[in-house]
Amino acid sequence: MxxxxxxxxxxxxxxxxxxxxxxxTAEVHMRAWQAVFDEVFDRWGIEPAYTDDDYFAYVDGKKRYDGVASLLRSRNVEIPWGAVDDPPEAETICGIGNRKNAAFSASLRAEGIxxxxxxxxxxxxxxxxxxxxxxxxxxxxxxxxxxxxxxxxxxxxxxxxxxxxxxxxxxxxxxxxxxxxxxxxxxxxxxxxxxxxxxxxxxxxxxxxxxxxxxxxxxxxxxxxxxxxxxxxxxxxxxxxxxxxxxxx
Missing domain, CATH: 3.40.50.1000 (HAD superfamily/HAD-like)
Structure with missing residues (x-):
């Protein structure tokens, strides 16, 4: 090559x-994912802790919900998929993805790019x-x-x-x-x-x-x-x- x-x-x-x-904006995405997964992992007792390596391996480049599912699957965690209009607090794949999107959008509006x-x-x-x-x-x-x-x-x-x-x-x-x-x-x-x-x-x-x-x-x-x-x-x-x-x- x-x-x-x-x-x-x-x-x-x-x-x-x-x-x-x-x-x-990848940096903004990374911060938003970190905040969301840190909270989810801590509340559910999931180990090992979420890291930047997880972002590159399971989340980066994928559609939002696929990234959530891929990351959780890496920790042997399966939860309902839910629906795209799930509220951010919903304990579903879509809910977690929407929670991250809310954090990303808030950061983008506040800081610009x-x-x-x-x-x-x-x-x-x-x-x-x-x-x-x-x-x-x-x-x-x-x-x-x-x-x-x-x-x-x-x-x-x-x-x-x-x-x-x-x-x-x-x-x-x-x-x-x-x-x-x-x-x-x-x-x-x-x-x-x-x-x-x-x-x-x-x-x-x-x-x-x-x-x-x-x-x-x-x-x-x-x-x-x-x-x-x-x-x-x-x-x-x-x-x-x-x-x-x-x-x-």
Whole structure:
């Protein structure tokens, strides 16, 4: 596998994950999940304690409820799934997921969000080159985050958690979401590119057939991103700018 970085201006189109790729909202998500799972684990006596490693292994990149179920299953805990309109205090998968979403939304409204500078620079360059772009995010907050960060106008399509629920798309690492993104954007996966920081997202893009899958290492680790299907690794999207002289993270 080559680590020579692709020139995304030569692609038919590019699909980006959002949290941790374009904006540092992954950090906001991580804090919200930590607060919710710390409370749940303490109240239910679940061990071992929740850690950042759990976030990357079981939650990152997946649809919200799938992440809750995956994490609890790792501790041999099974609870009712519930319904998407469960109140945040409900002791169900959906209730816990909605509790986390309330914490995330409150933080986003209070603090706002700005894009990573390197990511913004790359988007501007690709826009100026006429490259078609879309977002593929498991989050149901993608539209709100894109609007808050001033990024929405860069993208023709957004395939997010809302779309996934509406169209019954399986959660990453299934190919469904990136395949749907490619179809919506009207690009060929062989000549397009996907950019992801989550292990599940990299696996999703690879499963969808993308020949170019850029792994962005924000904490998952380069080895696990490669093993999941990343064709190259960077630690900042600024490294994908043609003026960058660095080829690997």
């Amino acid at each position: 080559s680590d020579t970085l692709p020139d995304l201006r030569t692609m038919s189109g590019v699909l980006f994950d959002l949290d941790g790729v374009l904006t540092p 700005a894009p990573y500078p390197g990511s913004l620079a790359l988007l501007e360059q690709l826009r100026d080159a006429g490259i078609r772009m879309g977002v593929v995010s498991s989050s149901k907050n993608a539209e709100e985050v894109l609007g808050s960060a001033g990024l929405r106008d860069f993208f023709e399509v957004v395939v997010d958690g809302v779309v996934a629920e509406r169209d019954a798309l399986a959660s990453k690492p299934s190919a469904d979401m990136f395949a749907a993104g490619a179809t919506a954007l009207g690009i060929d996966v062989v000549t397009g590119a996907a950019v992801e920081d989550a292990v599940a997202g990299v696996a999703s893009a690879s499963a969808a057939g993308f020949a170019t899958v850029v792994g962005v290492d924000r904490g998952a680790g380069p080895d696990v991103l490669r093993a999941s299907g990343a064709t190259c690794i960077v630690d900042d999207l600024a490294r994908l700018l043609p003026t960058s002289t660095s080829e690997t993270a």
